[in-house]
Amino acid sequence: MLRTTLAAALLASAAPVWAATHMIAPGADAAEKLQEALIMAEPGDEIVLAAGRYPLSDGLSLDVAGVTVRGAGPALTILDFTGQQGSGEGLLVTSDNVTLRDFAIENPKGDGIKSKGADNIIYHRIRVTWTNGPSASNGAYGIYPVESTGILISHSEVSGASDAGIYVGQSQRITVRNSVASDNVAGIEIENSRDAIVTQNYVTRNTGGILVFDLPSLPVMGGGNVVVSGNLVAGNNTPNFAPPGNIVGNVPRGTGIMVMANENVWVDGNIVQDNPTAPFMVIAYSQRFDDARYNPFPRNVVIGENMVDSGATDPALPGAPLLLAAFGGALPPILWDGLSQAGAAPALAVTGDIAGWSLNLQRQGQALAEAQPGPLTAPEQGIKWDASAVGAPPELEARLK
Amino acid sequence: MRRSSALLAVAALALSGAIAHARLVSPQVSDAAITGASLPPKLSDFGFFIHPDAQVPTLGVTPYALNTPLWSDGADKLRFIYLPEGTRLHADGEGLLRFPVGAAIIKTFAFGEGTSRRLIETRVLLHRTDGWVPLPYRWNAEQTEATLALAGARIDVTNPAGEAISYRIPNTNQCKECHSLNGAVIPIGPKARNLAAAWLGDMVQAGLLDQVPESANRLPDWRTHVKGAAAPLARAYLDVNCAHCHQPGGMASNSGLDLRWEQADPHAIGIMKRPVAAGRGAGGHEFAIVPGAPDQSILAYRLASAEPGVAMPELGKSTVDPDGVAVVRRWILEMKTQ
Numbered sequence: 001m002l003r004t005t006l007a008a009a010l011l012a013s014a015a016p017v018w019a020a021t022h023m024i025a026p027g028a029d030a031a032e033k034l035q036e037a038l039i040m041a042e043p044g045d046e047i048v049l050a051a052g053r054y055p056l057s058d059g060l061s062l063d064v065a066g067v068t069v070r071g072a073g074p075a076l077t078i079l080d081f082t083g084q085q086g087s088g089e090g091l092l093v094t095s096d097n098v099t100l101r102d103f104a105i106e107n108p109k110g111d112g113i114k115s116k117g118a119d120n121i122i123y124h125r126i127r128v129t130w131t132n133g134p135s136a137s138n139g140a141y142g143i144y145p146v147e148s149t150g151i152l153i154s155h156s157e158v159s160g161a162s163d164a165g166i167y168v169g170q171s172q173r174i175t176v177r178n179s180v181a182s183d184n185v186a187g188i189e190i191e192n193s194r195d196a197i198v199t200q201n202y203v204t205r206n207t208g209g210i211l212v213f214d215l216p217s218l219p220v221m222g223g224g225n226v227v228v229s230g231n232l233v234a235g236n237n238t239p240n241f242a243p244p245g246n247i248v249g250n251v252p253r254g255t256g257i258m259v260m261a262n263e264n265v266w267v268d269g270n271i272v273q274d275n276p277t278a279p280f281m282v283i284a285y286s287q288r289f290d291d292a293r294y295n296p297f298p299r300n301v302v303i304g305e306n307m308v309d310s311g312a313t314d315p316a317l318p319g320a321p322l323l324l325a326a327f328g329g330a331l332p333p334i335l336w337d338g339l340s341q342a343g344a345a346p347a348l349a350v351t352g353d354i355a356g357w358s359l360n361l362q363r364q365g366q367a368l369a370e371a372q373p374g375p376l377t378a379p380e381q382g383i384k385w386d387a388s389a390v391g392a393p394p395e396l397e398a399r400l401k
Numbered sequence: 402m403r404r405s406s407a408l409l410a411v412a413a414l415a416l417s418g419a420i421a422h423a424r425l426v427s428p429q430v431s432d433a434a435i436t437g438a439s440l441p442p443k444l445s446d447f448g449f450f451i452h453p454d455a456q457v458p459t460l461g462v463t464p465y466a467l468n469t470p471l472w473s474d475g476a477d478k479l480r481f482i483y484l485p486e487g488t489r490l491h492a493d494g495e496g497l498l499r500f501p502v503g504a505a506i507i508k509t510f511a512f513g514e515g516t517s518r519r520l521i522e523t524r525v526l527l528h529r530t531d532g533w534v535p536l537p538y539r540w541n542a543e544q545t546e547a548t549l550a551l552a553g554a555r556i557d558v559t560n561p562a563g564e565a566i567s568y569r570i571p572n573t574n575q576c577k578e579c580h581s582l583n584g585a586v587i588p589i590g591p592k593a594r595n596l597a598a599a600w601l602g603d604m605v606q607a608g609l610l611d612q613v614p615e616s617a618n619r620l621p622d623w624r625t626h627v628k629g630a631a632a633p634l635a636r637a638y639l640d641v642n643c644a645h646c647h648q649p650g651g652m653a654s655n656s657g658l659d660l661r662w663e664q665a666d667p668h669a670i671g672i673m674k675r676p677v678a679a680g681r682g683a684g685g686h687e688f689a690i691v692p693g694a695p696d697q698s699i700l701a702y703r704l705a706s707a708e709p710g711v712a713m714p715e716l717g718k719s720t721v722d723p724d725g726v727a728v729v730r731r732w733i734l735e736m737k738t739q
Contacts, residue, residue, distance in 0.1 A: 035552035039573050057555060061574035085555070086569050088715035092578070094652075109710035110680065116655065117584065139710055140680025146655045163680050170655055217668065218657045218677060219649065245676055245683030245699065287675070290668060 019044035026052030038062045038069075049103055051076035059087025059108075065095040071103025074127035074157065081108040089114040089144070090128075093121065099399060101125050105142075107132075112142040112158070120150035122396055130160025134183050134241045141167040142184070145174075147220065152392040154178050154400070162241060163248050164189035165206070168196065170220035175392035176201060185242040186211045186251060187233075192220050197227040197391040207240045208251040209233040209275060214261035215247060216285065216294035224263035224299075227390055233257055234273040237314075250286075252277045252316035256308075259301050261285045261294075263345070264385040268304035268352075276314035278335040280306075280356070282348045284364050286337075296364050297341035298348065302382035305352040308333045318368060326373065332357045336376055339364060349382040430461055432485055435505050435527045444523055444538040444547035449483060449507050454520070454544040456509055461486065463609065467595045469623040469637040472722040473510060474568055475560040476521065481507040482591065489609050492601070495594035495616030495663075497587065504528045506588055512558045512568075521556055522570045523547050526580070526588055533586040535576035566719045575716050583650040594619040594662065595641065620662065626728050635732030636662055638725050639670075642714060658689060671700050672736070679703075682711045692736035701730050 022037040022045060024030060031054065037047045043066035051072035056079055062069065071077025081090045090108035093100070093115040104127035105112045112128035115121050128142035142158030145151045146169040157180040158165030165184035168174050174196035180203075181187035187203035189211040190196045203209040210233060214223035233256045242249040251258065254277030259265050261284065272279040280303055285296035312331035315323065323331060334356025340347035350356065356376030359368070430448045434441045441447060451457045458464060462483045470478060484490065485503035493499050500506075506526040513519050520540040527534045538547035539554055553572035560566050580586045593601065598618040604610035620637040621629055639647075640662035646653035647660040656677050659669040668674050671689030676682070676699055684702040691697040703713035705726045712718055 032552040035572050035574075039551050058553065058569065058572075059575075061572070061578065063574050063577055084709055085567055086709055086716065086719065087575070088710065092574075094574075094578075094581070109708070110682075110715070111678075116652070136681060138681075140678060140682075144678075146678075163678070167678075169678070215677070217674060219654055243679075243681040243683050244685040245687045246679060247675070 019046060021045070022047045023050070024048065025050040026054055030054050031056050031058075035060055038064070038067075041067045043067065043097075046070060049077045049079075053078045053080050055080050055083055056090070057083055057085045059084070059089055059092060061092040061094070062098060063094045066097040067095070068099040068101070069103070070099075070101050073102050074104045074125050077103040078106055079103060080106050082106065084109045089139075092116070093118045096120055098122070099124065103127075104129065106130075108139050110139045111144045112139065112161075114141070114144040114146065115148060115151075116145075117147050118145065119148050120393065120396055121145060121148060121152070122399060123151075123153040123156050124400055125154075126156040128156075128158045128161070128165075133160055134162075134185075134238055135160070136162055136241050136243045138162040140164075140246075142181075143167070144169075146170050149173050150393050150396060151175070152396040152400070157181075159183040161185065162243060163246055164211070167191065168193050170218060172196075173389065173391065173393055175199075175396075180204075181206060181209075183238060185238075185240060185248045187236065189213060189248070190223070190226055191215060192218050192223045193226070194223060195225045195389045195391070197229070199227070199230045201231045203231055203233045204235045205238055206236045207238050207242070207253045208248070208255035208258055209236040209272075210257045211248070211251065212257075212259045212262055212265055213247070214285070214295075216289040216291040216296070221291075221294055222263075223261065224265070225385065225387065225390055226262065226265045227387065228257055228265070228267045229269045231257075231270045233270055233275065233279075236275045237277075254278065254312065254314065254316050255281055257281070258283075259298055261296050261298055262301070263295075263299040264383075265298070265301040266304065266382075266387070267302065268306065270306045272306055272308045272333070274309065275312075277312050277316045278331070279308050279311060279333040280354070281335045283335075283337040284339040284347075284361075286365060288365055295341065297339060297344070299341060300345040300349070300383050300385070301347060302349045302351060303334060303354060306354065308354055311355070323373060327357065332376065334376055335359070336378070337361045337371075345383050346379050348376075349379045350376070351380055351382065428459055430459060430483055430485075430505075432503055435483070435485075436503050436529055438529075440534075440536060440549060440551070442549050444525075447505070447525065449481065449505070449525075453546070456520070462507070463604070463607075465591065465596065465600055467590055467641070468597065468618065468620045469595060469634075469641045471590065471641050471717075472725055473717050474558075474566060474720050475562065475722075476510040476512055476568075477518070479509040479511065480590065483507065484609055489611060490604065491611050492593055492614040492617075494614055495619060496592050498591050498593060498596075498610070500528050500588070502528050502530055506591065508590075512560065519558070520544055520547070521558060521568060522550070524571075524576065526586075533580070533588065535573060535580055535586060537570050537573065537576060539570055560720060562720075564720065568719060569717070571716055578652050578716060579645045579714075581652060582645075582648075589645045590641075593617045595637075626724050631728060631732040631735050634728045636670075638728055642725065646714070671698075680710070682706075682713070684711070690733055690736075693734060693738040695730040695733040698733050701726065701733060704729055 089111035101124040130138040140163035161184040164186035165181035187206035256275035256279040332355035359371035488501035
């Protein structure tokens with residue numbers, strides 16, 4: 001009982017004085033020792049992974065609240081899943097208030113680290129790498145928190161994911177910052193989530209850089225209140241290597257920042273260079289759906305001042321040569337499909353001086369072949385919304401200090 | 402149940418020889434091991450079995466079987482329920498029987514037949530005051546004892562098809578992945594709809610169950626899988642093998658796929674439903690189920706794979722269940738195209 005009381009107190013304070021530390025070092029029985037520690041740890045405990053490579057044949061999992069898993073650094077402590085024989089991810093976390101930091105996951109057969117229903121989780125200095133580079137046979141997501149409230153991802157790095165490097169789904173109160181996403185299909189994806197900020201990240205060599213999506217038929221829908229600011233989104237032109245059938249398989253190579261459906265998305269202060277299909281893309285969900293709860297249109301997406309190049313010089317779009325000729329060699333940086341919800345907020349406002357073009361589609365689900373491209377006209381002001389809840393709760397940042 | 406009446410019943414069976422004799426001197430199950438806070442290091446600490454190697458249960462431990470069982474690499478499964486003296490189960494419609502605190506559910510996994518049968522692991526679910534606790538125990542080579550394997554294990558076995566496979570004993574957390582619903586650990590198997598009415602009747606007779614629910618025995622007998630009607634077999638198979646994760650509040654709730662027996666919405670069970678986080682598990686297909694086209698259905702594709710990252714279920718499966726795949730494919734093939 002005493003221990004439980006202490007553990008509760010420790011959760012409140014940031015410095016666990018009484019907590020136990022479980023030391024794990026590489027060796028023949030390291031995998032078993034590590035999994036045992038993940039099971040036997042008590043709230044407030046820290047599991048410390050010494051530097052080295054840990055070959056693992058099965059997925060790891062953690063279901064104890066308030067535990068920290070700490071390696072010696074993302075280049076030094078490597079959980080190696082190259083020989084994985086079971087489980088859908090490398091590490092699964094299903095408990096609240098967990099901190100994962102300073103270690104790497106390599107070559108998981110499915111997802112890298114998945115946290116589900118795990119509130120107030122921190123991923124700090126985590127690396128997930130598929131060492132063979134972009135390949136359809138790589139796992140889907142690198143860092144994969146879902147159905148959670150309170151997510152902080154910082155100073156982390158994902159490359160090679162065949163879906164999204166950093167993917168946050170069906171969650172709220174989210175910060176993704178100071179991280180690197182490269183050589184994935186989608187660099188960073190915020191899906192069916194609210195109150196998120198994606199900032200100060202370097203997103204490069206993906207098919208698409210930063211995606212903000214809202215999809216139908218999921219338990220949690222109604223994505224919105226998302227800020228994408230201060231990121232470097234450059235050189236995202238990797239041919240799409242997603243296994244067919246997945247929604248990101250539709251993202252054309254050369255996409256910088258893409259918003260599909262969603263409400264209240266603020267895109268500002270980013271450097272967006274060399275994304276030759278569309279530096280910015282704002283579109284409605286294009287597929288057929290059967291879900292009365294779902295709104296397929298973007299509402300109040302605001303593109304503010306961003307540093308962007310001349311636009312799309314090599315678009316992966318049907319009729320590209322004609323389009324390029326019509327627009328004088330480069331498509332304007334903002335691509336809008338022309339769709340908005342009747343009677344609702346405008347789909348898109350452009351407060352900066354970035355030019356755009358519209359496909360001028362007339363209805364949701366209309367084929368791209370029926371587009372009637374023309375210059376973009378959009379309001380110069382968006383509608384104010386309350387951004388006070390955007391980002392991970394402050395106590396998560398405090399826990400890192 | 403009153404122990405005295407059980408003893409009488411055992412005495413009446415005494416003619417049947419050694420086993421009954423053993424029952425007469427049978428040790429008690431350790432209620433303290435079940436309800437205490439510790440993790441008993443050995444299976445024998447519970448005292449569930451008189452002859453552990455032969456899986457002969459002691460008093461108060463009742464064997465049961467399921468109409469449609471969960472497939473686990475072709476392992477034979479021996480299932481038991483333990484109820485503390487003076488307690489009984491309560492039926493709750495077609496769903497899970499309700500277990501009193503102090504109860505345990507015991508499942509032993511074995512490969513081989515008859516005398517060559519080899520016990521691999523025994524999983525126990527202990528109903529403690531603060532909830533169910535799952536623990537896996539690994540059998541020794543001598544088959545005399547099973548010891549707690551918190552972190553799980555991999556064991557080389559030969560499956561009934563004669564293939565050498567790497568069989569996975571799940572770790573405690575992996576137990577919880579399948580057994581969790583809305584954050585709590587619960588049993589999966591003993592639902593009234595998947596239990597024979599005759600067995601439930603026997604339990605009522607023995608004073609171990611309050612009533613036989615009308616909805617008992619609804620799931621088909623899996624032994625009819627070759628020629629039985631495809632739809633009920635397939636839905637039962639998906640309910641038993643998949644729905645513990647694929648339902649609202651389950652481990653795979655974020656997929657939006659709900660494979661429970663009672664789910665009637667075609668989209669929710671996957672018909673023309675697009676994948677959410679399938680990754681390469683989609684296998685190049687666009688929908689979980691395309692009516693009439695099993696070869697274009699993600700569900701059939703993942704069921705027919707043993708490759709981690711593609712294979713479903715993600716846990717407890719090292720090899721493909723050809724019978725399950727055949728039934729599910731037959732069901733999809735027979736579906737009316739839209």
